[in-house]
Amino acid sequence: MTRLRELLFPLIAVLCAFAVGALVVLFIGDSPIETYRLLLGSAFSWPDGIGYTLFFATPLIFTGLAVAVALRGGLLNIGAEGQLYIAAFATAWVGITLSNLPSALLIPLCCLAGIAAGAAWAAIPGILKARFGSHEVINTIMLNFIAVALVGYLTQYHYRTAGDPIMESAPISAAAHIPRLGQFVPGLPARIPLNAAFLLALLSCWLVYVLLWKTKWGYEIRATGQNPSAAEYGGVSIRKEIVLTMAISGALAGMVGINEVMGYRYRYYDGFSDNYGFTGIAVALLGRNHPVGVIAAALLFAVLQRGGVPVDAFTQLVSKDIVLILQALVILFVAAEAMFRRGRRGQGAGGRI
Amino acid sequence: MIEDLSVGQQQRVELLKALYRKAELLILDEPTAVLTPQEVEEFFAILRRMREQSKTVVIITHKLSEVLAISDNVTVMRDGRVVGNVKTGETDAAALARMMVGREVLLRVEKPPAKPGATALSVRGLSITGRDGARRLDNVSFEVRGGEIVGVAGVEGNGQTELIEALAGLLPESQVSGSIAFGGRDIRALDARRRREAGIAHVPEDRHRRGLLLDFSLAENTILGVHYRPPAVSGAGSVLLNEPAIRHRAELVIREFDVRPPNPALPARALSGGNQQKLIIGREFELPPLLLLISQPTRGVDIGAIEFIHRKIVALRDSGCAVLLVSAELEEVTALADRVLVLHNGRIAGEVDPAAVTHEQIGLLMTGGHA
Numbered sequence: 001m002t003r004l005r006e007l008l009f010p011l012i013a014v015l016c017a018f019a020v021g022a023l024v025v026l027f028i029g030d031s032p033i034e035t036y037r038l039l040l041g042s043a044f045s046w047p048d049g050i051g052y053t054l055f056f057a058t059p060l061i062f063t064g065l066a067v068a069v070a071l072r073g074g075l076l077n078i079g080a081e082g083q084l085y086i087a088a089f090a091t092a093w094v095g096i097t098l099s100n101l102p103s104a105l106l107i108p109l110c111c112l113a114g115i116a117a118g119a120a121w122a123a124i125p126g127i128l129k130a131r132f133g134s135h136e137v138i139n140t141i142m143l144n145f146i147a148v149a150l151v152g153y154l155t156q157y158h159y160r161t162a163g164d165p166i167m168e169s170a171p172i173s174a175a176a177h178i179p180r181l182g183q184f185v186p187g188l189p190a191r192i193p194l195n196a197a198f199l200l201a202l203l204s205c206w207l208v209y210v211l212l213w214k215t216k217w218g219y220e221i222r223a224t225g226q227n228p229s230a231a232e233y234g235g236v237s238i239r240k241e242i243v244l245t246m247a248i249s250g251a252l253a254g255m256v257g258i259n260e261v262m263g264y265r266y267r268y269y270d271g272f273s274d275n276y277g278f279t280g281i282a283v284a285l286l287g288r289n290h291p292v293g294v295i296a297a298a299l300l301f302a303v304l305q306r307g308g309v310p311v312d313a314f315t316q317l318v319s320k321d322i323v324l325i326l327q328a329l330v331i332l333f334v335a336a337e338a339m340f341r342r343g344r345r346g347q348g349a350g351g352r353i
Numbered sequence: 354m355i356e357d358l359s360v361g362q363q364q365r366v367e368l369l370k371a372l373y374r375k376a377e378l379l380i381l382d383e384p385t386a387v388l389t390p391q392e393v394e395e396f397f398a399i400l401r402r403m404r405e406q407s408k409t410v411v412i413i414t415h416k417l418s419e420v421l422a423i424s425d426n427v428t429v430m431r432d433g434r435v436v437g438n439v440k441t442g443e444t445d446a447a448a449l450a451r452m453m454v455g456r457e458v459l460l461r462v463e464k465p466p467a468k469p470g471a472t473a474l475s476v477r478g479l480s481i482t483g484r485d486g487a488r489r490l491d492n493v494s495f496e497v498r499g500g501e502i503v504g505v506a507g508v509e510g511n512g513q514t515e516l517i518e519a520l521a522g523l524l525p526e527s528q529v530s531g532s533i534a535f536g537g538r539d540i541r542a543l544d545a546r547r548r549r550e551a552g553i554a555h556v557p558e559d560r561h562r563r564g565l566l567l568d569f570s571l572a573e574n575t576i577l578g579v580h581y582r583p584p585a586v587s588g589a590g591s592v593l594l595n596e597p598a599i600r601h602r603a604e605l606v607i608r609e610f611d612v613r614p615p616n617p618a619l620p621a622r623a624l625s626g627g628n629q630q631k632l633i634i635g636r637e638f639e640l641p642p643l644l645l646l647i648s649q650p651t652r653g654v655d656i657g658a659i660e661f662i663h664r665k666i667v668a669l670r671d672s673g674c675a676v677l678l679v680s681a682e683l684e685e686v687t688a689l690a691d692r693v694l695v696l697h698n699g700r701i702a703g704e705v706d707p708a709a710v711t712h713e714q715i716g717l718l719m720t721g722g723h724a
Binding site: 213217219220226229231232235236 | 565581
């Protein structure tokens with residue numbers, strides 16, 4: 001019953017968003033049905049629609065998970081964007097620097113470099129909070145700027161191929177490439193960048209689920225997020241949990257680099273992130289901070305992202321900005337619902353005392 | 354500033370405000386919780402004067418003695434419904450308790466004499482400084498033996514909270530000075546987890562803030578504090594939660610401590626205050642403890658559950674456990690404890706034998722006078 005309700009509320013939020021979105025389309029002067037047909041229909045065509053939708057969903061699953069884990073631990077990680085940039089660069093750096101290594105070594109090393117870099121970058125605001133009590137929201141936001149500037153500098157002045165007009169690093173070793181799913185799935189052309197990182201994303205969802213709900217570590221993370229005083233009473237070190245939770249969150253965000261660098265562009269491309277870190281917050285909220293919800297929410301946002309292009313091209317008046325409007329509306333309704341629930345819960349608790 | 358006053362003084366300011374505004378109807382919700390017995394008497398005298406001036410006073414309280422002492426009419430509520438309306442002169446405590454619970458209630462705690470054993474807890478020169486630099490506890494020394502209940506009486510905010518938190522290992526070491534020995538060994542350096550491992554159970558004064566994870570299930574709440582070691586975990590490295598074992602423990606606690614409704618999957622939030630408290634007490638009793646630190650065991654708990662909790666505490670004592678009991682309810686302390694320490698302003702103002710002392714004498718110590 002509660003499970004069902006958990007599912008129902010996000011669904012209502014999405015439906016409400018689409019309803020209001022339809023009004024917007026009507027107001028602009030186009031047909032909502034036609035617009036939504038273009039928006040959603042293109043995402044489900046085979047192979048391009050589905051292939052690209054899953055490819056777009058991959059980074060959102062990672063960042064959505066990152067934000068969800070942090071929120072379960074009582075922390076708001078707004079810094080996934082910075083963490084994934086640092087991590088992607090670290091992945092590329094290993095792929096460029098250790099180019100002599102064979103695939104069997106280089107691929108795990110590149111992955112680990114990204115995971116570790118993301119974890120380390122996220123651990124900074126964790127340590128600052130644990131040690132000095134400074135708020136993680138402020139520090140993760142500020143570290144985003146530092147991360148973007150840092151990798152931009154490194155790309156521009158140290159790792160760019162001479163004469164390359166684009167802000168991108170030299171290519172990584174071919175041994176660090178991970179396979180595209182087109183190599184295994186019949187009918188899926190290899191030009192579609194959907195790659196093994198998507199499977200890693202699904203695996204991560206399962207791992208996060210097991211971590212949070214099936215292990216003592218997850219118990220401590222959730223206990224700290226739910227009630228730090230009670231967790232402390234239960235013998236949990238709050239400071240340790242803050243750093244640990246941020247590091248896990250950053251590690252998950254860092255895996256975006258695997259998709260981007262090892263499975264798609266095969267180099268570090270500056271400014272590659274389409275606000276994945278920030279969209280991850282919406283994905284986590286819509287997905288109720290649950291791995292399964294994160295997958296569903298990431299798919300929805302990927303569908304919207306994919307569907308924006310045909311809307312732009314084939315409608316009279318509506319531009320692809322309708323995607324932004326819909327995303328904003330979804331977040332708005334999710335937030336409104338959260339407020340509604342909090343209000344009700346407060347009353348319920350008060351009434352029972 | 355008003356925040357510099359003690360809670361008791363703040364209470365009086367609040368009353369004064371109402372009186373000064375010439376209130377005709379005064380509604381008081383648990384007004385005596387932070388007052389000493391003498392203060393309660395003075396306070397009741399004021400209320401009686403108001404009645405003589407034909408004002409109306411509605412007083413909401415869970416203390417039967419106060420109801421009988423001050424009221425003319427009593428309305429008894431249970432589960433949000435009025436279950437009875439009687440004249441105070443025509444009823445007594447037992448009848449009121451019966452109405453409140455719906456069955457016969459034992460108002461007196463049945464307690465055989467204590468058989469104190471070896472010293473379990475020995476506190477020497479314990480002082481606690483708050484974050485703001487103020488002294489919360491000042492050079493306190495006492496012992497608790499196995500098989501006895503030592504009660505701590507005092508107006509709230511006189512160092513009881515800090516004392517228990519320091520003993521449970523929840524205060525930073527820098528705030529605590531003096532020695533705390535448990536079973537003969539110094540435990541100052543042990544954190545909350547290690548102290549629980551040593552056999553110290555803790556029922557905190559505020560169950561919502563400290564004692565429970567309200568959104569966690571009853572089952573998950575019954576392993577708080579022991580969640581990291583077998584039987585709560587199993588397998589390689591003791592990492593994976595052992596769900597059958599956790600469920601088993603939850604069912605045990607629920608059965609032994611009569612937690613209702615008996616569904617381990619419910620969130621703790623869904624329980625009434627009394628059942629939440631029984632869940633916490635059950636969890637801590639299952640440790641099983643050598644020393645129990647128990648603070649306000651029956652605050653906000655219905656009278657039927659109070660009787661139950663009191664019996665459990667006495668039974669734990671009789672099994673040889675040392676119990677340090679803090680309560681703002683003087684009646685609770687004197688009924689349960691074998692010895693009573695009175696705290697005033699962070700110091701032990703005196704130690705009394707609860708069987709041989711009157712509430713007035715304790716009340717005098719609570720305000721810094723001499724018994």
